[in-house]
Amino acid sequence: xxxxxxxxxxxxxxxxxxxxxxxxxxxxxxxxxxxxxxxxxxxxxxxxxxxxxxxxxxxxxxxxxxxxxxxxxxxxxxxxxxxxxxxxxxxxxxxxxxxxxxxxxxxxxxxxxxxxxxxxxxxxxxxxxxxxxxxxxxxxxxxxxxxxxxxxxxxxxxxxxxxxxxxxxxxxxxxxxxxxxxxxxxxxxxxxxxxxxxxxxxxxxxxxxxxxxxxxxxxxxxxxxxxxxxxxxxxxxxxxxxxxxxxxxxxxxxxxxxxxxxxxxxxxxxxxxxxxxxxxxxxxxxxxxxxxxxxxxxxxxxxxxxxxxxxxxxxxxxxxxxxxxxxxxxxxxxxxxxxxxxxxxxxxxxxxxxxxxxxxxxxxxxxxxxxxxxxxxxxxxxxxxxxxxxxxxxxxxxxxxxxxxxxxxxxxxxxxxxxxxxxxxxxxxxxxxxxxxxxxxxxxxxxxxxxxxxxxxxxxxxxxxxxxxxxxxxxxxxxxxxxxxxxxxxxxxxxxxxxxxxxxxxxxxxxxxxxxxxxxxxxxxxxxxxxx
Numbered sequence: 001x002x003x004x005x006x007x008x009x010x011x012x013x014x015x016x017x018x019x020x021x022x023x024x025x026x027x028x029x030x031x032x033x034x035x036x037x038x039x040x041x042x043x044x045x046x047x048x049x050x051x052x053x054x055x056x057x058x059x060x061x062x063x064x065x066x067x068x069x070x071x072x073x074x075x076x077x078x079x080x081x082x083x084x085x086x087x088x089x090x091x092x093x094x095x096x097x098x099x100x101x102x103x104x105x106x107x108x109x110x111x112x113x114x115x116x117x118x119x120x121x122x123x124x125x126x127x128x129x130x131x132x133x134x135x136x137x138x139x140x141x142x143x144x145x146x147x148x149x150x151x152x153x154x155x156x157x158x159x160x161x162x163x164x165x166x167x168x169x170x171x172x173x174x175x176x177x178x179x180x181x182x183x184x185x186x187x188x189x190x191x192x193x194x195x196x197x198x199x200x201x202x203x204x205x206x207x208x209x210x211x212x213x214x215x216x217x218x219x220x221x222x223x224x225x226x227x228x229x230x231x232x233x234x235x236x237x238x239x240x241x242x243x244x245x246x247x248x249x250x251x252x253x254x255x256x257x258x259x260x261x262x263x264x265x266x267x268x269x270x271x272x273x274x275x276x277x278x279x280x281x282x283x284x285x286x287x288x289x290x291x292x293x294x295x296x297x298x299x300x301x302x303x304x305x306x307x308x309x310x311x312x313x314x315x316x317x318x319x320x321x322x323x324x325x326x327x328x329x330x331x332x333x334x335x336x337x338x339x340x341x342x343x344x345x346x347x348x349x350x351x352x353x354x355x356x357x358x359x360x361x362x363x364x365x366x367x368x369x370x371x372x373x374x375x376x377x378x379x380x381x382x383x384x385x386x387x388x389x390x391x392x393x394x395x396x397x398x399x400x401x402x403x404x405x406x407x408x409x410x411x412x413x414x415x416x417x418x419x420x421x422x423x424x425x426x427x428x429x430x431x432x433x434x435x436x437x438x439x440x441x442x443x444x445x446x447x448x449x450x451x452x453x454x455x456x457x458x459x460x461x462x463x464x465x466x467x468x469x470x471x472x473x474x475x476x477x478x479x480x481x482x483x484x485x486x487x488x489x490x491x492x493x494x495x496x497x498x499x500x501x502x503x504x505x506x507x508x509x510x511x512x513x514x515x516x517x518x519x520x521x522x523x524x525x526x527x528x529x530x531x532x
Contacts, residue, residue: 010188010472012187012473012474017192018223021225027226029400030211031055032054034062034193034195035060035233036386037382037384037393037396039054039060039179039193040389040393041231042191043414044390049409050409052192053193053194054191059195064347066176067262069264070173070294070431071171071172072094072171073170074087074090074133075385076130079129090387091130093389097173100414101173103423104173104177104421104439106431110276111145111167111279112127112167112280113162113331114162114165115158115163120166121144124142139170144164145166153165156274174431174435174487180485184420184421185419195476197214197223200212202248209230209245209377238350238380245374245378246374256352256382257383259349260348262301263302263345265300265530266297266342266343267297267336267342268297268298271336278290287303287323291332294431295434296434315346315531321338338530352370352383371392371399377405421441421442450468457499457503459488459495461481469481475507476515477507477520478507479516482499482520482524489527490527496520500521504520
């Protein structure tokens, strides 16, 4: 078992980060994109002893990586599709993730209620196969439940016609804070990670990519970053960089990503007051529905709708919200209404399409990840899922080795690498519990030493937490704090908007910069808005 070497929280002063970025040097590896995949690559490369730099155009996990269904899972529906290899890999990675960040990722029991006599044995058999694939990495045995036991686990599930259910185990996590832990772990291992620093151009020398030009979003100051290997890990936006690369070397490229939109709505836990999640394997139109307890609220979702445009803040389609509410009403005794929604948010999945595929049917697209190398040597990675971020990183580095971009170093450096904040002793809270000091793991004591530790702003957010975000967690804006350091925007958008002015004032004191209050209030308004 290994831990990141920093014993105390590292400072994340912006001026220091930019000064390091300005140093004339060649890195072994440069990563564009600070979501789950890019951060995973940075951690793995740094853990193997490579010099690493990573930049992101916005905040870490601003896009898809903070808008997951919050599940660390093998993928029950992928098993039903016969994708055994993907499920086996994900189940192995699930166990690794739960071990390496237990304060941010934990086991979660799911119950699948049965209303037809054949559902319990049918789905139960499939879930027992799921257990078998997990092997020693299993989290708990699948159980066939009677009617009373099902109601004990899901007290507000619809009772009419209830026959019983099946209980199985998967995992859940705090996605944005896990991404932040990856960024900070990479930094503790020597990597330079910088948010709000978009890559504006690729640098080519002799027809080969040799780095990129990036720009501090606040000042406009530009930096030329040179590296032996450049990785494009920009999620649904990878085709933009691929096109930039292709134009530079005169090799047009075809898009490889077909975005799929997933909508989630959040309501109070009273609609399902349980530490068990509800899973419906096949809704009226064949989709999967989850009701997941998370940070004191209940997440309902998700959808899987093709989307042609790629925007930073996608809005839900009216029919998607209607689908989630109508399907929830079929399984819960008290159905959530539009007015019960605390927040609604959307993530774009980077599904990989085969060439000459228009990508309109998301069910036919690959959920597996793809790693490509262009003629210039630009390495692109996309697809996949949060659960397999670590395996994806290993594949990216292997691609760098096989193409001769980097000298090979042994894999496995992150197998037992505990992420920043992992506590030394047992974790006593659950991810389904409301967020609070426990979310900071071993760093809770350092946080409590900051001014304002006893000043709660609301939503269990303290003044000290905002200061900690600014000093040690790369936070620059109100959104950074209320969306991704504290998850309040995703839990209760109205309350997040109410706390925004107080957060903005603390950030002004800490950073001496514009914390973009008005922009956040407008964003919170979008998360409150339910399409009619």
